[in-house]
Amino acid sequence: DGKTLKGWTGDPTYWTVSDGAIVGTITPETLLKANTFLIYEKEVSDFELKAEFRISESGNSGINYRSDRVEGVPFALRGYQADIDGKNTYTGQNYEERKRATLAYRGQKTRITSQPDDMTNLRDFVERNAWKGLNLESELGDRAELGAKIKKEDWNEIHLIVKGNVMQHYVNGILMSEVHDDDAKNRMMSGLLGVQVHVGPPMKVEYRKLMLKKL
16 A cells, blocks of 8 residues: 555565555565565465566565465465566566476576476476476577666566466566466466565565556
8 A cells, every 4th residue: 555564464574664665675684594575465366466666786586476375484485476686687587486496587488397297396306496397488588688678776667467377477568478387286376475585685675556456
């Protein structure tokens, strides 16, 4: 609502509201041991989300969706994430927090397949922080050129369109990644929504003008 955190749950050490924006802050005195989220109190399935974000150069954040809570870790989520970072190395990609890792790098349209049936440990099918079942279908553009369309330490618009097993991440009106998740064993079709502050150095991230539309 631009004034309070009503409807959201998170650690007030890291989350406040200022000038109409949700603000996530890590200071030298509040360094994290695990990523922490401000969690929206209603689940989402098929939806569109639009918001504006601004992040410090040292910042690492993201918007999780269709996620579930991590047992034993306060305010932690596991699931799909529209990645956002201050150096614009990863902003726009689809990264699955605490699960299959990278599902699409910026500039990629991918199709996700499952691990072999005889492989029971999900993380054994992750290599170099990416899911081995990431199948590149097409290139959406040069990764660096797409990254240049994202303003550093300034306001950018993010637009997520999530319907069925297809997830599209737009930044400033440009499609940055698209995932078609055919991995029926591991995909999520509904779950929690939240915004993140990531383990690392002091940082600040702001989200404002959040609009959610159910499809």
